[in-house]
Amino acid sequence: MLQISPAKVAQVIIRAREIDAKVGTWDTAGDDADADSILEARAGDATEAELRAFIDGLNDDEQTSLVALMWIGRETYGADELAEAIDTARMEKTGPTSRYLLGVPLLSDYLEAGLDALGISVEDAEDEILKSV
Numbered sequence: 001m002l003q004i005s006p007a008k009v010a011q012v013i014i015r016a017r018e019i020d021a022k023v024g025t026w027d028t029a030g031d032d033a034d035a036d037s038i039l040e041a042r043a044g045d046a047t048e049a050e051l052r053a054f055i056d057g058l059n060d061d062e063q064t065s066l067v068a069l070m071w072i073g074r075e076t077y078g079a080d081e082l083a084e085a086i087d088t089a090r091m092e093k094t095g096p097t098s099r100y101l102l103g104v105p106l107l108s109d110y111l112e113a114g115l116d117a118l119g120i121s122v123e124d125a126e127d128e129i130l131k132s133v
Contacts, residue, residue, distance in 0.1 A: 010125035073114030
């Protein structure tokens with residue numbers, strides 16, 4: 001059984017998408033590109049720090065469920081192997097979960113696919129998060 005609420009997973013998905021949408025800072029000298037149309041990652045950007053803090057603030061069961069969900073989304077495990085994925089995530093943890101997850105390319109896509117594989121509507125959870133912002 002998944003031990004994290006869909007709303008908390010949606011929060012991670014939304015923040016991970018924000019990070020994925022950003023690009024490295026760039027120099028526009030001599031370039032006519034519309035610099036305001038690109039989201040830039042800047043040293044003082046709090047998005048990644050906020051996501052890291054959010055994940056670190058989850059309890060151990062929620063963190064292991066989040067890792068297992070990501071593994072299901074990237075098809076390391078099937079939806080019917082959720083319990084095994086959670087057990088493996090618990091046993092293989094060697095460092096901060098946030099460091100591991102934020103190092104995974106396409107994290108938001110994998111989490112969304114994991115929820116979908118388990119028959120959980122990520123759209124409903126995201127809608128609730130976005131309404132409260």
